[in-house]
Amino acid sequence: MQLVQRVASGSLLGSSRRSRQAGTLKVPIGQIILAAADVTAEKLRQTAAAYTSLAARRVTNYSYQADKALMLSRKLHDQPRAGFEPPVFIHTGVDSVSVSRLDLDLLGHGYIAAAAPLLYDLSQLVHENKPPRNRTRLEPAPPEPSTYWLLAP
Secondary structure, three states, X not given: OEEEEOOOHHHHHHHHHHXXXXXXOOOOEXXXXXXXXXXXXXHHHHHHHHHXXXXXXXXXXXXXXXXXXHHHHHHHHOOOEOOEOOOOOOEOOEEXXXXXXXXXXXXXXXXXXXXXXXXXXXXXXXXXXXXXXXXXXXXXXXXXXXXXXXXXX
8 A cells, every 4th residue: 555645744644553553554555655745844854763664665755846835834834844845855764856847837736646757756666666766767966975866857
């Protein structure tokens, strides 16, 4: 099973942990994909270990610099959002991918389902469990060694 979270990441984590503890989570979670995550970068840092222990394969965070909804959220809360850049969210055990080189929709918040390069990357992630260095459209962000990845248009 793959889980994609677009909004408040705490809801995914809390319900998944409760299901696992209660023994009702019968299918392991392969991938956890955070796209346009409207959660503070600090909160995601605090919960990253829980995400990585919950995912059998990978945890991936996609971010975008022109996401107007997250831009507004950052201003309202006066804190960086994990799905908005700069800066790109970086944490051990979380693969960080910037999609900011893509030309996306007007609000920039629907990018997860709107861009062919992103869908291709998601396919390689979900179906083949490829790490970022082996995915066709990802390039390491300079300088090397990179701590995050850039999705090529």
